[in-house]
Amino acid sequence: MFPFSFEWAWDAGHLLFFGGMWYTVAILGAGLTFCLVKTIADTLAGKGSHH
Amino acid sequence: MDSALIPEGAKRCPFPVFAAGIAIVGVVVLWGVYAMGLCWLKGLNQTNMNDYYGFALWIWADLAVIAIGGGAFFTGLLRYVFGIDELKNIINLTVVIGFICYSSALLILAIDIGQPLRGWFIFWHANVHSMLTEVAFCLSLYFSVLTIEFIPLILENRQVDKVPFFHNLGHNMHGVMAIFAATGAFLSCFHQGSLGGVAGVMYARPFAYREGLLVWPWTFFLFTWSAAAYGPCFTLTVLKMFEGITKKKLVKDNVVHLLAKISGWMIFTYIIAKIIDTIYWATVTAPSQGFKLMDFYSDNAFYGIWILILEIVICGIVPAIILTKKSFRENSRLLLIAVVLGTLGVCLNRWVMVLQIMAVPVMSFDTWALYFPSWQEIATTVLPVAYGIILIALAYRYLPVFPQEKELNAD
Numbered sequence: 001m002f003p004f005s006f007e008w009a010w011d012a013g014h015l016l017f018f019g020g021m022w023y024t025v026a027i028l029g030a031g032l033t034f035c036l037v038k039t040i041a042d043t044l045a046g047k048g049s050h051h
Numbered sequence: 052m053d054s055a056l057i058p059e060g061a062k063r064c065p066f067p068v069f070a071a072g073i074a075i076v077g078v079v080v081l082w083g084v085y086a087m088g089l090c091w092l093k094g095l096n097q098t099n100m101n102d103y104y105g106f107a108l109w110i111w112a113d114l115a116v117i118a119i120g121g122g123a124f125f126t127g128l129l130r131y132v133f134g135i136d137e138l139k140n141i142i143n144l145t146v147v148i149g150f151i152c153y154s155s156a157l158l159i160l161a162i163d164i165g166q167p168l169r170g171w172f173i174f175w176h177a178n179v180h181s182m183l184t185e186v187a188f189c190l191s192l193y194f195s196v197l198t199i200e201f202i203p204l205i206l207e208n209r210q211v212d213k214v215p216f217f218h219n220l221g222h223n224m225h226g227v228m229a230i231f232a233a234t235g236a237f238l239s240c241f242h243q244g245s246l247g248g249v250a251g252v253m254y255a256r257p258f259a260y261r262e263g264l265l266v267w268p269w270t271f272f273l274f275t276w277s278a279a280a281y282g283p284c285f286t287l288t289v290l291k292m293f294e295g296i297t298k299k300k301l302v303k304d305n306v307v308h309l310l311a312k313i314s315g316w317m318i319f320t321y322i323i324a325k326i327i328d329t330i331y332w333a334t335v336t337a338p339s340q341g342f343k344l345m346d347f348y349s350d351n352a353f354y355g356i357w358i359l360i361l362e363i364v365i366c367g368i369v370p371a372i373i374l375t376k377k378s379f380r381e382n383s384r385l386l387l388i389a390v391v392l393g394t395l396g397v398c399l400n401r402w403v404m405v406l407q408i409m410a411v412p413v414m415s416f417d418t419w420a421l422y423f424p425s426w427q428e429i430a431t432t433v434l435p436v437a438y439g440i441i442l443i444a445l446a447y448r449y450l451p452v453f454p455q456e457k458e459l460n461a462d
Binding site: 001005007011013014016017018020021024025027028031032034035036038039040042043046047048049 | 174175176177179180184185188192195196199215216218219220222223224226227230231234237238
């Protein structure tokens with residue numbers, strides 16, 4: 001799963017599978033982080049409070 | 052009692068009636084949980100799986116719910132990536148259905164692996180030569196996507212929305228939903244395909260084996276295609292069930308007819324590909340391995356040629372014709388028949404590609420191996436259905452699943 005795991009091999013299979021997995025995790029993580037940061041900023045700025 | 056939580060302007064049944072309904076379905080859930088507990092505590096000897104049936108009823112249910120849950124990724128793709136705006140009025144329902152289907156699939160897998168505490172092994176010690184590893188990766192990640200898509204709907208609850216942080220979070224998540232939807236579609240295409248690939252690469256099982264493109268057998272593409280085509284049929288089936296139970300119109304006809312039309316053309320193209328695939332398999336692939344078509348559909352008590360006709364003609368060509376022809380799909384009765392047949396069709400396809408594969412004799416001295424599931428298998432297969440009913444009922448009662456409901460039921 002990680003390059004430091006004993007069974008890791010730098011071959012096409014590992015690069016494709018885990019490259020795809022970590023790439024997806026990164027996209028989802030970045031998207032959620034953006035949402036959370038923007039939400040905190042919006043809330044501190046008083047947005048949504050008069051809703 | 053719970054009126055403060057119900058969407059503004061929406062009418063719901065009295066809370067005691069709702070609670071009674073949930074309690075009745077809850078009994079079924081408890082039955083399933085008991086069976087699940089037996090499987091985890093005593094082991095997979097609680098099932099009727101054997102050396103013939105390493106895949107059994109669970110895996111069919113798993114593939115079936117994933118296929119009918121395909122409406123979520125496909126409708127999400129149409130709505131957020133291709134920008135078909137009318138679908139915003141049904142997208143919430145597809146997300147809830149998708150969430151239920153994928154959480155059910157993961158629950159089934161947790162039972163099927165026998166030792167869920169070791170479920171993480173498939174990530175940590177991944178076999179990077181296995182299509183099922185890709186399925187596990189994509190299923191888990193796509194479930195995360197569906198959870199992310201479900202959260203804004205939960206945040207739209209009348210009371211939750213009053214909290215500024217949650218209101219802003221829901222709004223901001225909507226803003227970047229296209230990224231999540233595109234990621235979800237990418238993941239879904241691959242795992243739907245790999246589930247088909249698992250069957251298609253089994254060269255020792257002539258009933259399942261297919262040639263293909265590079266490392267992908269044709270079943271890889273057919274599974275993805277069928278999930279995208281038939282998934283919306285299940286969405287519309289659930290919608291019609293809702294409208295029947297609540298005696299309300301929940302989504303405008305133009306939205307329903309648009310999704311039905313898209314689904315119809317997808318089924319139309321899929322079924323052509325499926326027929327070509329079947330003819331090639333029956334006349335070239337299977338004979339090259341020493342089998343005639345009727346070898347797969349004779350000399351047993353259950354699997355006859357009827358199952359092929361039912362899947363391709365009754366549950367494939369018929370819904371394709373109904374949904375692609377405007378006057379047919381605008382007839383509410385014909386529409387209902389088409390979407391129900393479509394839903395049955397994709398479930399039947401998965402049944403054939405999971406269970407008939409196991410039943411067909413491979414060696415000349417072999418016999419058909421028909422199997423009947425144990426009650427524990429049946430209970431744990433019914434469990435996700437009961438759980439789904441409870442979750443979708445809660446979502447409908449407390450969340451604005453249908454944005455047009457208020458307008459359509461103004462009286």
